[in-house]
Amino acid sequence: MGEKRFMKGNEAIAEAAVRGGCRFFAGYPITPQNEIPEYLSWRLPEVGGVYVQGESEIASVNMVYGAAAMGTRSLTSSSGPGISLKAEGISYLAAAALPAVIVNISRGGPGLGSIQPAQSDYLQATKALGHGGFHAMVFAPNSAQEAVDVLYNAWDYAERDRNPVLVLMDGCLGNIMEEVELPPMKELKEEDIPEWSLSRRNGRDWQGNITPIYTELILEGLNESAGFMYKDWEENDVQVEEFMLDDAEYVVVAYGIASRVAKEAILNLRAQGYKVGMIRPITLFPFPKKSIRNLDYGKVKGIIDIEMTIPAQMREDIELQVLERCPVYEYGRSGGVLLDDEGVYEAIYEIVSGGENNG
Amino acid sequence: MKLSFVFSGSGGQGIMSAGITLAQAAIDMGKHATYLPEYGPEQRGGSAKCTVVISDEPIISPLPKFCDNLIVMNEQAYAKFGEDVKPGGILLANACRITETNAPEGVTVISAPVDDLALEVGNAKTANIILIGILIGATEVVSEEAFKESLEVKFKAKKPEILAMNLNALQKGIAIGKQYKK
Numbered sequence: 001m002g003e004k005r006f007m008k009g010n011e012a013i014a015e016a017a018v019r020g021g022c023r024f025f026a027g028y029p030i031t032p033q034n035e036i037p038e039y040l041s042w043r044l045p046e047v048g049g050v051y052v053q054g055e056s057e058i059a060s061v062n063m064v065y066g067a068a069a070m071g072t073r074s075l076t077s078s079s080g081p082g083i084s085l086k087a088e089g090i091s092y093l094a095a096a097a098l099p100a101v102i103v104n105i106s107r108g109g110p111g112l113g114s115i116q117p118a119q120s121d122y123l124q125a126t127k128a129l130g131h132g133g134f135h136a137m138v139f140a141p142n143s144a145q146e147a148v149d150v151l152y153n154a155w156d157y158a159e160r161d162r163n164p165v166l167v168l169m170d171g172c173l174g175n176i177m178e179e180v181e182l183p184p185m186k187e188l189k190e191e192d193i194p195e196w197s198l199s200r201r202n203g204r205d206w207q208g209n210i211t212p213i214y215t216e217l218i219l220e221g222l223n224e225s226a227g228f229m230y231k232d233w234e235e236n237d238v239q240v241e242e243f244m245l246d247d248a249e250y251v252v253v254a255y256g257i258a259s260r261v262a263k264e265a266i267l268n269l270r271a272q273g274y275k276v277g278m279i280r281p282i283t284l285f286p287f288p289k290k291s292i293r294n295l296d297y298g299k300v301k302g303i304i305d306i307e308m309t310i311p312a313q314m315r316e317d318i319e320l321q322v323l324e325r326c327p328v329y330e331y332g333r334s335g336g337v338l339l340d341d342e343g344v345y346e347a348i349y350e351i352v353s354g355g356e357n358n359g
Numbered sequence: 360m361k362l363s364f365v366f367s368g369s370g371g372q373g374i375m376s377a378g379i380t381l382a383q384a385a386i387d388m389g390k391h392a393t394y395l396p397e398y399g400p401e402q403r404g405g406s407a408k409c410t411v412v413i414s415d416e417p418i419i420s421p422l423p424k425f426c427d428n429l430i431v432m433n434e435q436a437y438a439k440f441g442e443d444v445k446p447g448g449i450l451l452a453n454a455c456r457i458t459e460t461n462a463p464e465g466v467t468v469i470s471a472p473v474d475d476l477a478l479e480v481g482n483a484k485t486a487n488i489i490l491i492g493i494l495i496g497a498t499e500v501v502s503e504e505a506f507k508e509s510l511e512v513k514f515k516a517k518k519p520e521i522l523a524m525n526l527n528a529l530q531k532g533i534a535i536g537k538q539y540k541k
Contacts, residue, residue, distance in 0.1 A: 006386045031400070115400055176421055177379065177394040179386060264420035340424035
């Protein structure tokens with residue numbers, strides 16, 4: 001049994017990172033993620049880790065690059081505007097095959113946007129986290145507890161793949177307080193430090209080398225193996241929650257905070273006799289293609305994409321699996337205006353009760 | 360039982376603290392609770408709002424628009440959220456800052472001079488405890504005893520007078536709330 005606490009999402013993330021072995025954090029303040037650095041500023045020193053408030057986002061992500069090269073489990077966090085600034089460094093992490101975890105507690109955009117929560121960074125997270133055509137695994141937990149579970153294990157994926165991992169949550173989930181059960185501290189030993197890391201140079205007869213620049217044939221080879229890695233993820237690492245799909249005539253697709261508001265609405269609609277279900281991607285990349293592709297389109301009359309952003313950004317990924325076998329609808333709020341139970345219920349109700357508009 | 364609460368007012372009025380304290384007391388009693396703050400960029404004087412959901416069952420959505428209990432601490436908050444309370448619910452207004460309330464049909468209005476009461480108790484900062492007292496009296500969302508215990512834990516490190524002052528504030532609130540108990 002773990003330890004139960006009533007915690008803020010951001011603080012739960014920070015504690016779970018520490019328990020998952022994170023010993024280095026560098027970041028720069030931005031709402032709505034400030035509790036992550038604030039918490040780690042006192043928590044990391046307690047466990048012999050290092051906390052740095054960098055002079056900028058760019059400096060911070062490059063400090064993470066350095067710490068990761070030494071084999072230290074390293075973390076940076078920000079919100080959309082800061083993630084854009086970190087994009088170069090994240091691309092370099094991917095190029096140098098370095099494991100690190102990046103948390104985006106997202107807010108309204110584009111630009112400086114608003115400080116209030118929004119799910120406006122889906123495309124950035126899943127399609128182009130930086131230049132050069134690489135991907136990171138993208139996790140989108142929908143509660144403080146799931147965020148704890150994701151952070152606790154995030155470095156295991158990052159080190160397995162030698163690739164950065166992104167955790168995408170919106171400001172609601174960063175700022176919500178709810179119960180979490182914390183897992184025990186992972187006790188990492190000397191031999192758990194990756195063999196390739198620079199800190200394990202001692203005692204071997206070759207010098208470790210970490211670089212983000214290659215000659216063209218080597219780079220092509222690395223690009224190819226990245227492609228195989230993405231295929232592997234699709235086969236083995238998709239995480240998805242399928243909810244009440246058996247008899248569903250309408251299927252909501254929603255992730256993160258939107259999925260919780262949608263689930264409440266679905267239960268209320270079920271009580272009225274409407275057959276609605278939900279597919280909730282937990283990994284946004286790899287995307288749960290099969291769950292959507294393999295729905296029984298003899299029965300399913302429509303897919304409803306619900307996101308806290310306008311226009312919906314996940315829609316194209318959904319449509320590529322639906323392949324026009326049924327209409328795809330979308331509903332959202334944006335700019336820092338939050339989804340709410342009544343709004344989402346009304347939007348789904350209008351579609352499932354026969355309203356033929358907004359297709 | 361599932362009850363939702365929206366606390367609203369301006370930064371510095373103890374809105375967030377009231378929400379956290381109530382949610383924490385519910386958790387301490389073995390219930391489930393979520394607390395979700397919303398605020399502007401200002402540290403003081405900007406709009407402050409938080410939504411608390413308390414339930415015997417695990418909570419799915421923390422984002423109701425219409426709540427069972429709406430607490431408004433100033434005119435602006437009342438103008439913005441005054442309609443967002445469900446029929447059968449409670450609108451708790453700070454009479455020191457909100458002169459007139461026209462509640463939606465079926466809503467019980469509790470208009471209490473929260474600021475003045477807090478000053479009577481001895482400190483303006485006890486306003487949020489008075490609010491919670493009123494809510495406990497009117498809804499029994501958490502038991503009086505459990506909340507007293509969580510106050511004792513909260514103020515353990517402070518001078519005993521501080522705890523006594525907060526317990527006094529709680530009693531004042533409960534006495535008002537009980538008049539509205541259904």
